[in-house]
Amino acid sequence: MGTIIKNARIIAPGGKIILGNLKCEEGKIVSISQEELLPSEKDTIIDGKGSYLSPGFIDLHTHGAGGYDFMDGTVEAFLKIAEMHAKHGTTSLLPTTLTSTNEELYSTFDIYKKAKVENKNGSNFIGLHLEGPYFSFNQRGAQDPKYLRSPSPEEYTEILGSTEDIVRWSLAPELDGALDFGRELCRRNILPSIAHTDAIYEEAIEAYKVGFRHITHLYSGMSTITRRNAFRYAGVVEAAYMIDDMTVEIIADGVHLPKSLLQFVYKFKGPDKIALITDSMRGAGMPDGPSILGSVKDGQPVIIEDGVAKLPDRSAFAGSVATADRLVRTMIQVAEVPLVDAIKMMTETPAKIIGIDRDKGKISIGMDADLVLFDENINIKMTVVNGSVVYNDL
Template sequence: MIIITNGKIITPRDVLENHCVVIENGVIKQIVPDAQVPKPDDARVIDAGGAFVSPGFVDIHVHGAVGRDTMEGSVEALAEITKFHASGGTTALTPSLIGDTRERMTAALDAIQQAMDQKIGGARILGAHMEGPYVNRKQAGALPEHFIRDPNPEEYLPWLDREGLVTHMTLAPELPGAMELIDALMEREMVPCGGHTSATGDEIEAAVDRGLCHATHLFSAMSAVTKIGPIRVAGAVEAFLADDRTMVEVIADGKHLPPLMLRMTVNAKGVDNVCIITDATAGAGLPEGAEYTVGATRAVVHDGVGVLPNNTALAGSAATMMRVVRTMVEKAGVSMSDAVRMASLNPARVLSLAGRKGSLEPNKDADVVIFTPTFEVQTTIIGGRIEFQRA
């Protein structure tokens, strides 16, 4: 048994003081006032020292860390990535693939499968997010353009038919064959996400009618309102902001989007329909000036973010989930419990895992992060095991 005392406990609606969290057999047993805390002899007591006790963060869009990338197709790389992100408060994640050759994408999925089977430690892998290859070349951003292609069932069905592996896929709904791809994802209870898209608002709406329900990094690599002749035409951004059947995710590292746009997103969608993600690359955890690659593209860590060497685009972030929570609170003016909900419960809901992850409630997995008022992660507990402890 683990008992966490003396913390400010973040629940979906509130912050509780003078309560403790009791963990047993890998799950949260109860949250009780300090006066009622059980005191068995074998309990390990963690004194949070007045820090926040939060549900562990769930990152549904993350490519890498410490120089390692999901596309290496290596269990060892995934172990380093999950270990690093656990130190940033992430207790569960879905490694993100980018477009590559069919063989290399299959190898990346193989490695994720093996890592899930082997229980490699660090943040728990929940499955794979495929960011492409079926996206719009005009909205490639930092994705390698020559690997972008139209949906081909002969290629994607073998990926999707691997049970319990792909959790969600980012696609551009305007591509030929995209609607059939949405159908194939829906049939397998995988989440179709719109992103790297030039779709008009009407095209997004048609895709949402078909089952598209999530926006991949809203605003980034996505069409917005334009004028055709004298008439304004809505883009993907407006459709996702307006349609309450959709959830959106934002890269809340404080660099990709100005705080005003983070606030605008929360105001438009409501706190329950926004996820915050890192979109972290291999650059996360590397020092200023360090070089890494996105696909075959070189990028460099500059001022806490990844940029292409010609400075034309950001190349994913160098953030942790703790940093994106911090940005929402300190820069976007969101309350602590709302920011944490966007980092934990909402992404768990996207993956239909809110029954066992995403909040501190009895019978849920004991995925807990303890962090100071200055947003420094002290302890990360995953499934009742301490996976990270600041020295």
């Protein structure tokens, strides 16, 4: 049994848009043609009605959605988050933790394994992203300061030994022991990412040399030009642009970064080096009002208003409430980026950053049938994960 999507504007590799038809079988794309594809008796036919057909969106950094957080400690939370993000075009995501006790962390590892097996109606889980606890106090943002510390081999070796599902770990490279930790992550094929950091440019360079090839939510929680003893030093923001091969991610919700910075990042890094991320907390897809950042049990109170989550005193943002379709829409309508580049930053580029680009991120024969149909305003009409329709609003 296969599925044919006909009459769609297919966003193909290289930025080409073709009006055509696509067929998938057993979770893979098996045919793409501008000519009519003849169905078998068992094939399902879907009329795209001229909508855009894109690779499924890939979110490398999300904490929750739909009133749930990955730190809630339940399989239900994982599944509901996956379903909510799928409604907004995300077909693959990295469940992301916050600074917490190690007990909470180990519980999250166990629940992830169970949820991955039970996840049939939402976005794929493609591994875990640990955000913290190895962060700079000054750049902690909404991370709970009581858990912040420097990495120790005894601790992180135990954590790494407790699961094989970690694919990314965000940390501040200037902390004592951080470079050795980065080397160990690379040895295990885990991506070390610079985050919540006060590092100066020279420290960022050293981090890059040992394998820190990515920067978490550029501009949020990181150093820029500073003075120390009257001398000026460049920071991580400047390193992001100076290191040509450094990839970055941005919260393109139109709030965390204004139009000018969205355009600046796009101009100087380009769509091949930028991933769009939601960094969403449980408030994504929910109405304005009080909410919680982190687990229901031990999280911090926040307020959702103005399209973003804020600390109660409104002194800082506390995560976004964005969904992937909003990111793409913002890049097109606010940052004035071409559609194909906005899609690339939500599909092919994040797939390359996390090392899954042999299977995901492009519409090509043999690739996973992770697909999304949307209209001119990036309203999601259908989401397909591994060849199965998980959301349909056609």
